[in-house]
Amino acid sequence: MEHPLWGSDRHLYRSILMSIHDIPDEDLRRGDVACTIMCQMDFATNPQRWWLGYGDLMAGGVEYKGTGDVIQISALSITYGMSAGMVRFSVPNASPQMVARCDDQADEVNNRPCRIFYQLFSTVESGGLHAGRLVGDPIAIFTGRMRDMRSTSTRERREIELEAYGRLSRQGRPPHGRWTDADQRARYPGDTGLGLLAALKNRAVVWVPAG
Secondary structure, rough: OOOOOOOOOOOOHHHHHOOOOHHHHHHHOOOOOEEEEEEEOOOOOOOOOOOOOEEEEEEEEEEEEOOOOOOEEEEOOOOOOOOOOOOEEEEOOOOOHHHHHOOOOHHHOOOEEEEEEEOOEEOOOOEEOOOOOOOEEEEEEEEEEEEEEEEEOOOEEEEEEEEEEEEEOOOOOOOOOOOOOHHHHHHOOOOOOOOOOOHHHOOOOOOOOOO
């Protein structure tokens, strides 16, 4: 069964995503609201939902497992309306078992979706409501694709790193292929629109106006 945030129920995914503007001003202006980070990693066979805290957290209809300070996230550079270029996740004190599991995981990890959210919560008790209660639903701040899980081991320490690349990281990439007949057929099987392109090399083409 597909997870609702990654499978066919995309209307549910859209319905729980919020903007900071969807939260009432009175909840934001009191100065007693903080935020935590939550992450969804859609590994091929074992998707993970975790947050930078302790214990289980239910937010936006999804349960996240607390990782405490086990996982670290690099600084996020956010441009309005776009995802950060690259985010690096690291486990600086990985166990030998964790290192063994991260080897040869390209099919499990590479090009799989990764999303990061802010979740606001109250830091004080107010009106009979407890401190730590969630304020609003998750706010998406990063959407990207994972790749390059790797581990390094020395006598002193073991570390695992995983990178995720957002839309901005693809801005400088060259386009797929070239404008050749072979590349066009690879993009669109059966398309013969560039079949005569090679024959036009070093030739001048004179276009005669219609009529």
